[in-house]
Amino acid sequence: MTTPSAHPASPDRNARAAGALVGTAVGDALGAPFEFDIEGVFTRRFPTVAQAESNGMCGGRGWSPGEATDDTQMALHVALSLLERGGLDPADVFARFQRWALSDPMDIGLQTEAVLRSGLPWDRAADNYAAHHHRAAGNGSLMRAVTGALYFASESEEATGRAARVVSGLTHGDPATGEGCMVFHRLIRVALDGGDPLDAVEDALAEIRPGLRERWAVVLAPDWLPEHATEFNGAVWPALGSALWALRSTGSYAEAVIAAVDSGGDTDTVAAITGGLAGAVYGIGAVPAPWRDVVHVPLPGAADGELGVWRDADLVALALRLAADRG
Secondary structure (H helix, E strand, O other), X not given: OOOHHHOOOOOOHXXXXXXXXXHXXXXXXXXXXXXXXXXXXXXXHOOOHHHHHHHOOOOEOOEOOOEOOHHHHHHHHXXXXXXXXXXXXXXXXXXXXXXXXXXXXXXXXXXXXXXXXXXXXXXXXXXXXXXXXXXXXXXXXHHHOHHHHHHHOOXXXXXXXXXXXXXXXXXXXXXXXXHHHHHHHXXXXXXXXXXXXXXXXXXXXXXXOHHHHHHHHHHOOOOOOHHHOOOOOOEHHHHHHHHHHXXXXXXXXXXXXXXXXXXOOOHHHHHHHHHHHHHHHHOHHHOOHHHHHHOEEEOOOOOOOOOOEEEHHXXXXXXXXXXXXXX
C-alpha cells in the first residue's frame, strides 16, 4: 500500500479520526447490497474506480443508497454510551444494545440477537451462548469496534485492549473475538498517530493470548489471501484478515473498500472493518464525496434527544468528540 508518509499532505489526527468513522459507515453501506454474493460481483458491475465512485453506492435488497447497517448502528450506540457515561459502562452499552434489538433493526446477527434476547444479564448472556454453541466466534463484535477504538486511542495500550475485549464480550463470548477487537483497536491507534497499521501487526499479535495467537498469526500474515480462509468471512478471523489484505493490496481508501466488497460473502462487515482502517490511514478527505453525500445511518433504539438518522457531518462531529484527548 501507499503509506501515509508518501502523501505530500498527510492528514492530521482529526482527519484520520473522522475518516475512521465515516469510512466505516461508507464501507458498510457500500457492501450492504452485495452481502452473500460471490467474489467479483461488484467490479463486474462497476469495472473502474471512477465508475464505483460515481455509481457504486447503489442500494438494493431493501437498502437505500448509502444506508448503513447494524454494523455502524451498534458502533454508534457504543459511542453514545462512552460519551454520556464518561467511559466504559458495560451494563449501559448492553442495555442500549437490547433497546436497539427490540426496535426492529433491518438487520441483526443471529448470535447477537440470541444473546440480547436471552433474558440473561450483561455479564452472563454472551458466555452462556458460547458455552452452548460451537460457532460463537462471529465478526459481530469486530464490526462495531471503531468507536471504542477512537475513544480509547489516547489512553494506554492496556486500557484500549481491555476495553476492546469487554465490549466484544457483551455479545460474543468466544475469546477469539475479543482478541480480534484488541488488534483492531491497536491498529487504529497507530493509524491515528500517522503510522502504518500494517507495521504494527506483529506487536499486536504479541498481545494476543498465547493459546489464540497462532491462529491469528496465520490470517494476519502478509502473505495471507481471502482464498486461504478455512471458514466463511462471517467469522472473526477471515473478516479481519480480509480487511488487512484489502488495505495491504491497494493504494487508496476507495480501492481498499472496493476490494473488500468484491471479495464476496459478508461484504458489509468486511468493508466496514476495512473502511475504518483505510479511513484512519488516508483521512476523511480520501473518502469519495459521492459516497459521503448519501451515507446515512438510521439508529433504531435512539433515546430521546439522540439523532434518529446520522449523516456525514454528524459522524464527523461524533468522531472528533470520541478522539478528543481526555488526558
